[in-house]
Amino acid sequence: MTAEEYQEDILDHMEHMEAETMPDVNSIDIQTEIQWFMRPYLLDFLVEAHAAFQLLPETLFLAVNLLDRYCSRRVVYKRHYQLVGCAALLIAAKYGDRKERVPTVRELKSMCCSLYDDEMFTQMEWHVLQTLNWVIGHPTVDSFLQIALSEVTYDAEVEHMAWYISEIALFHKEFVSVRPSVLARSALALARCVLSRSQARQSEWAGTYDPVVVLNLSNHLYQPSQVLSRKYASMHLSAVSTTVEEFLQRQAQIARRNITPPTPPALENQKPDADGYLTPSTPQKSHYDAVMQHGCLTPPITPDNEFGASNFAKNVLPRLYPVTPTSAPQEAPQQQPQQYSYQPYLQPRLAQ
Template sequence: MAFYQPQQAAHQPNPDFFVEHVDAPQPPQMGTREAAKMIARQRQEIIAGELSRLAADEYLEDIMNHMRHMEDETLPDANLIDMQREIQWYMRPYLIDFLIEAHAAFALLPETLFLTVNLLDRYCSRRVVYKQHYQLVGCAALLIAAKYGDKKDRVPQIHELNNMCCGLYDAGMFAQMEMHVLNTLEWNIGHPTVDFFSQLLIAEEQDKVEVEHMASYICEIALYHRDFVSTKPSVMARSSLALARAILGEPEVNDGEWDHVENLTLLTLSRHLHQPSVALARKYSSPHHLCVSKKLAAFMAHQASIARAQSGPPSPPSEPAKQADIYSTPQKGHGAVQGVADGYMTPPITPDGSGYANGPKEQYYPVAPRCPVTPSPQPHHVVYQQQHLQQRYAAYPHDPMGQMV
């Protein structure tokens, strides 16, 4: 920093003014030993990267065979989930919305979301889950997936998940459910997610970043629907990339013949793009994701206009018929839930059934509770009888919260 000083002759200093000089901070000098260590570390990283690349090329076939084996071993069974007495498919979109918002709030890796849903579905394929614990199972799956593949500082804390759940559960219930999910799955957590296969195909075909984001958007849309619960991630990755290229007008990749399952998956995916979740569309409308949700909406509107032009003027229906799609979440933007900005949207898991109307489940939609962002902790504590639970669930595969004292 220097103060202003009038021009003076070089041989006549002005005693009324002074000049303060502040030198810029100099970086600490590195000794010879530290510099040698840094250079050696950089060389080791270069050598390790080259060895990893050579090993990957050599063992790529074995790696892919193992991944395809794990793909079959860790695939959920939608038919077994159909046998759940209390969990219904119309509840799934609410829980997936909650998991997507929690996943974005903690800035977790993309594969963590797909692993979370895989753990959730695998658990629901093996255990009977009560509706009041459906969200608890989802939180436990998110905790396990984050601990498995994410950075330690980004793993959600139990009190943070409890705040997102509006204080529905005690802290001990999260730890108990997490352990029960691990024991049920026999600690077999590893699963080749759709993001893994998508990255392989993108690197091989050298697709654009926009195609990558559009394919991710399509894969997350598929998480809401029963049709794709038992679909292999490799098939889902190939189908979503092909559909993303078609939507964005990119050239089609000719990588061999498609079998019946892949063609059916591609066709089914295209039928579920017209009404995505509001929360998911908002996530992919950001510039970080290149606004692919808006581009998909524009594409679907253009296709609808072409279909109307080809079919001619529609004939008026005799009776107005409206059939809701219970596998998607457009209804969350209507009715009492519209405009709810505080708190997180939670699935309809009210234990006493106060959020349900009278009548068949297919004719109404439950309303998510409105709660503050940071609810006050519950004063009561729940004590579990571990021995009684073990004896009970050894014979009946229920979730661990079936009996509470």
């Protein structure tokens, strides 16, 4: 039997194992000293150490998984957070990497600026293994990516882009609880979208990705870790971080083009009003340049106003200024003079 015939059984076992070895985000939330904002600083250190020792990609994913699983079960002090990360990287390298590339305690101590003694590294390594009951194996994102990429023709740029997106997800809390199988398919779908590659068919295992996870991953492409961006800017990793920056710039230009309304064309041969007089904003029949002596616009000559030809026939002079319309004056009724009758004045007689 070939490996393809065992692939379905292998996937079933890997998906079972990933469910058994997932960290608990709620338990990490109740840590008293370490906080989520400290995570990017520790991961920057682990990414640099991982690149310096030239370890395999799956070693980094396994080290972060061991770190999160330990923090889910033990109280970690802030001063020991980096020490736990170094112990997790050391265990992951011993578990799956080549022996000549496994870092020594002295090298890790030097990278930590001699903050911890040699015995502290050994004690923490032993304590992590005891806490996890010596269950180290964990199906990483990289292992699921290898299965998904085996179904199509190998494309190194797509693989490097999927690695880059998957490592960006390590820095954010919302992806800690996402299973590696789901994260691998979603990162691969986003990588193909960025590189304008054709997507996998829905009938294939790689084509059953989670669109919500793809959207969340795309939202975190704008501000990646500077350490991670420099790592994937090298040519042996296809300079995929530079490709992502160019892709985001093109998307921003398209978004601005769709949002910004077109600028209306400038009116040609538009003459300014004479003497800087501001015309009213009400609609006008036409534009007139004639201005009276006192600065008022000459009204248009139409048969309806007092400047029509009929007014000249009546010898009515036009008004210089518009006045408030009033009713026509009416003649007051003439009052009739009152007639008074004069009676002669009779002097009264005196009684005799």
